[in-house]
Amino acid sequence: MTGTMECRGPDEHGTWISSRALLGHRRLSIIDPENGSQPMRAVEGDDSQPVISYTGEVYNYRELWEELRELGHEFRTATDTEVVLRAYLEWGEGFAERLNGIYAMAVWDPRSEELLLVRDRMGVKPLYYYPTSDGVLFGSEPKAVLAHPEAEAVVDADGLREVFGIVKTPGHAVFRGMHEVRPATVVRFGRDGRRTSPYWELRARPHTDDLETTISRVRELLEDIVDRQLVADVTVGTLLSGGMDSSAVTALAARALRERGHEHPVEAFSVDFKGLSESFTSNVQWADPDTPFAVEVAERVGAEHVVVELDNQDVLDPEVRESVLRAQDLPVSTGDMEYSLLVLCRELRKRMTVALSGEAADELFGGYTWFHDEEAVEADTFPWHHPFEKAGGIGALRAVGLWDSLGLEDYVKQRYAQALEEVPRLEGETGTRERMRELTYLNLTRWENFLLDRKDRISMAAGLEVRVPFTDHRLVEYVYNTPWEMKNFDGREKSLLREAMRGILPDSVLDRKKTPYPSTQDLDYELALRERVEGLITEGSPVLDLVSESGIRALLDEPVGTYGVGGPWGARAVLERLAEFDRWVSEYGVRVEL
Template identity: 65%
Template sequence: MCGIAGWVGYGHDVTRHEDSARAMTATMVCRGPDAGGVWTGRHVALGHRRLAVIDIEGGKQPMSAGFGVAPEAVTTYSGEVYNYRELRAELSARGHRFRTNSDTEVVLQAYLEWGDAFVERLNGMFAFAIWDTRTEELLLVRDRMGVKPLLYYPTEDGVLFGSEPKAILAHPLAEPVVDAEGLREVFGLTMTPENAVFRGMYEVRPGSMVRLSRRGLRKTRYWQLESRPHTDDLDTTVGTVREILDDTVRRQLVSDVPLCSLLSGGLDSSAVTALAARALAEEGRGERIRTFSVDFTGHAERFEANAVWEAPDAPFVKEAVAHIGTDHEDIVLDNAQLLTPEVRGAVLRALDLPTVTGDMEYSLYLLFQAVRARSTVALSGESADELFGGYSHFHDPEAVSSATFPWHLPYRRAGGQDALRTTGLWDRLDLGAYIDQRYKEAVADVPALPGESPQEARMREISHLHLTRFVNFLLDRKDRISMAVGLEVRVPFCDHRLVEYVFNTPWAMKTFDGREKSLLRAATQDVLPRSIVERKKSPYPSTQDVQYELSLRDRITALASGDSPVLDLVDPKGLRRLLERPVGSYSIGGPYSGRAVMERLIDLDAWIRGYGIRFVPEAG
C-alpha cells in the first residue's frame, strides 16, 4: 500500500522542475513510510511513497518494464492485486519475464500484453498511473469500488494527480479554491462521484480510467453495476455468497508483513475474522489471527440504548474472541485523547476536508495508530451494510418512500438538518435544491431490470445509491485515516464478484427471515456464536460522554465571539442558536446529528486557516 503523485506537462521540460514533483511526493510519506522515489521524463514526473507489504525487497517504485533496453511503460502504483499470482503465471506462459515477485510488476506486464483491457482482469483494490513512453500518454486507473483514492487536476498543458488532495495542492499550479458547489458537498451528504470539493480537482470515478494525451483527457468506465435476473434459489444463493467470501478472504490474507483483523463484535467484522481464522488454520500456518477493537473509558457504565445503538460492543467482542480463538487486544480511549489538537490536526491533514462523523474519525485514527504499532495490514468488515442492507433506513418505510437519499431521514431525525438551518447554511447554500438535483442524477444512473416489481425496483435503487455514493465516503474515510499512520486496511466485502452477485439478489431474498443482512447471517452462521448471528446491526461506536459535547460547545462559543473565517459563511447569531439546545440534545453523534454539524464547523475553521482556503461564490 502506497501513496502516488505525478505531473504531466506537455509544454514543460519537467526534468527542470523535479523539485515540484518531489514536493508532491513528500506529502505522501504517511502513506508510504518505507521508501520513496521519483522518475522523470521530459514531460512527466512520477512520484511514489511505499508501504512495503508484498515482495519487500523487490517492489520498489516507480517501476519500469519493457522488452527492449529503454522502458516502454513506467508506473507508480498503490494497492493490492489479489490475483496477481494467477496473472503472473499466464503472462509467463506468454513469454514475459519477471525481475521481482511483486504485484506491481504483474500490473505493468499485463498492460504491455493486453493494453487498456488489462484492468478488467485485475481483482483487488488499486489506484495507479502508467506512463507509456512509446506514445507519451498517461493512464490513471482506479479499482471498481473505489477502495483506493485517486484524484487529478487538469492544467493548461497536462495534469497533476495524487492519492490525496494534499499531493496536488503541493504543486504551484494548483490552488486551494472552493466554490459554492464544493461547500454543498461538504455539508450536503450527497457523496457525488468525481466531486473532490476543491475547484478544478476531480476524483477518478470508481471503475474508471482517465487517459491523457496531447489531444486532451478522455474518461472511460471499465466497470459499473449492471442489473441481471437472479435465477438461483435461496440455498444456492447462500452457498454462493459463502463461496465467494471464503475465496475473497483467503486471497486477502496474502502478506509478507504482520496481518490482523478489526473486530467490533458485530456480524460483519466477526464473519471476516472467523473466515480468516479458519483459512489460516486450513493452510497450516499455525497462528492465531490478531484482533483489535475500540472502546471508550467508562462507556459500559454510561451507555444508554437509543435508536442507533442497542448495546455496547464489548460483551460481543469477548464472545467472538472466545469462539473464534483470536489473539485479542482492546484499544480503550478517553475524551482527552479525542480532543487533543494533535489528533484533530492529524485527522484534518489525513482527510484534507472537515470531518463528517466527528469523534468517530478521531477514534478511528487512535485505533489505527495503536494497531499499526503491532500490524501493518488489517482486515475490515466495511461495506457489508451497503451490500446486504444492514442500515435501519433500508427497512424504514418512510426512508424507502422518500424522494431523497435514504440516509437523509435519520440525519433529519437526529437534528443534523435542523442544525444547518439554525446556522443559516441550509438556506445560504440552497442545500435543499442541491440535494434534490444530486438525488435525481443518482437515481437516473440506476440500471433498471425489466419486469421487476415496484418494491424490488425501489430497493434496487436504494442499494445502488449506497454502493455508488455512501460507500465511497466510508471507504475514503477508512483509507485516508488508516494510511495516515501507515496501516493498510483490506475490505473483503468490496470484492466486485460479491458485489455484483448480491446487488442482483432480490430484496425479498436478502431479507428472507425478516431481518437485516439475512444472507450474510445464513452464509456465516456456522463459524460464529449464536449471540452475534442474532445481534442487531450496531454502527461503529461514538462516545456518549456529555463532557465531549460540552467541549464542542466551548469551541463553538469561541468561534462565535472571535475572528474565525467561518463567520464569513455563518452568522454568529446562528452559531449561538446552536448552543440554545439543551446539553445532550446532540448526544447521538455520528454523521446524522447536530453534534456532527458542530464538529464540522469547528473543523471548517481549522481547514480554512490551515489550507489557506479561498472561497469563490459560485462554481466556475
C-alpha cells in the same frame, strides 16, 4: 508532492523523470519488500518503455503472474506491481478488467506519450487529478496535488454543497479545478486531451438461484475473498467491532490461516472507551456495548484479541484532530468516531501493516435503518437524509443559514435525480424490488464512497493498509442482483449474510441488533465541542462569512446533554462540521469563492 504522501508510504520513496513526465512514489512494503521499489520501469534502465507508480493490492496477481509467464514475460521481482505493469504491456488499456483488488495507479507510456490513471472498481483507493494549461497533476490525495504551485485550494458553491449536503458525488473533488478519478475508470491523457473510459460497471441480471443456493453462494464467495485478501509478506490482522460484518471477516480469516498451517492465530483489534461497558446507557443508535461480543467472537474463532481503550483525551488531543484533518483534506467530520479510528489504526500499526475490515456489508446486504424505515424508503431523496433530518441535521443547517444560502435542497434533488438515472435496472421489475435496487445502488455508489474514503485516508495516515472483503466485485455483482425478499427473508436487516454465517459465528452476534461504530458517551466530549463552536464566534472565524452567528448561538443555547450520543446526532454533526471547516480554511489556506 511526494513528501505529502509519507504517511501512506513510510517505508521507501522514489521519483522517475523524463522530458514529458515526472512520477513520484511513497511505498508501504507489503509484498516482496526487498525488490518492489517504485516508480517501476517495465525494462530496467530503459526509459523508452512504460513506467508505473502504484498503490494498493491485486489479490489475483499470482494467477496473472502464471498467465503472463506462459505468454513469455520474465519477472525480476515477486511484486504485484510488476505483474500489473506487465499486464498493461500485454493487454493495453484493457488490463484493468483482469485485476481483482484495491488499487490506484499512474502508468506513463513513452511510446505514445500518454498517461493512464486507473482506480479500482469500488473506489477503495483514492486518486485525484488537476488539469493544467499544458498537462496534468495527479496524486492519491488532494494534498499531493495542492502541494504543486499551479494548484489552488479554491472552493466554490458546489464544493461547499458537497461538504455540507452529505452527497459525495462520484468524480467531484470539492476543490475547484480538481477531479476524482471515478471508481472502475481509466482516465487517459495525451496530446489529444483527456479521455475517460469505465472498464467495469454494475449490471442488472435476473437472479435464478433459490434461497438455499444463494446462502451457500454468498458463503463460498466470502470464504474465497477473505482467503485471497490475506496475501502478504507481512502480518495481517482484522478490525473486530463485535458486529456481524467484522466478526464474519475475523472468523473466515482465522479459519483460512489455520488451514494454511499458520502457527499464530489472527490478531483482532477492537476499540472501546474506558468504563463504557460498565456505564453504558442504551439509546436509539446503540442498544448494547460492543466489547463483550467482540470477546465472544475472538474466543469462538480462536483469534488473539486486543482491545484498544480510549478516553476523552485521546479523541480531544489536538495532534490527533490535526492529523485527521490532514488525512482527509476536507472537513467531513463525523466527530469522535474519526479520531478514535486514527488512534486505533496507530495501535494496529505497531504490530502489523495490513488489516481486514467489515466495511460495505451494510450497503450491500441492507443493514442500515433506512432500508427498513418505510418513510426513508419512500422519501424522494438519498435515504440517509431521512434519519439525518429526523436527528436535527437539516434543521441545524437551516438554523445557521447554510441550507438556504447554498441552495442545498435543490442541489440534493439534482444529485439524487442524477444518481437515479444511473441505476442499472431489470426489465419488468417494479414495486419493492425496484425501489430496493435503487437504494442499494445509491448506497454502493454514494454513501459507501464516503465511508471507504474515510477508512482509507485515516488508516493510511497511520501507515496501515485496510482491505475490505465486502467490496469484491464478484460479491457485489451477485448480491446486487439478489432480490430484496431474499436479503430480508426473515424481516430483519442482513438476513442473507446472517444465514450465510450461521454456525460460524455465535448466535448472540448473529441475532444482535446492528450497532454503529462506537462513540463516547462522556458528557465532557460534548462540552469540549461546545467550547470549540463558541470559539468560532469569539475568535471571528472565517465560517461566520457563511453562517449566521445567531443560528450558532441558538444551537448552543440548547441544554447541555442535548448533543450526547442518544440525542440529535444530526445537529451535533453539523456543529462538528462547522468546527472542522474553520480549521480547514485556516490550515489549508482555502479560498472560498461563491
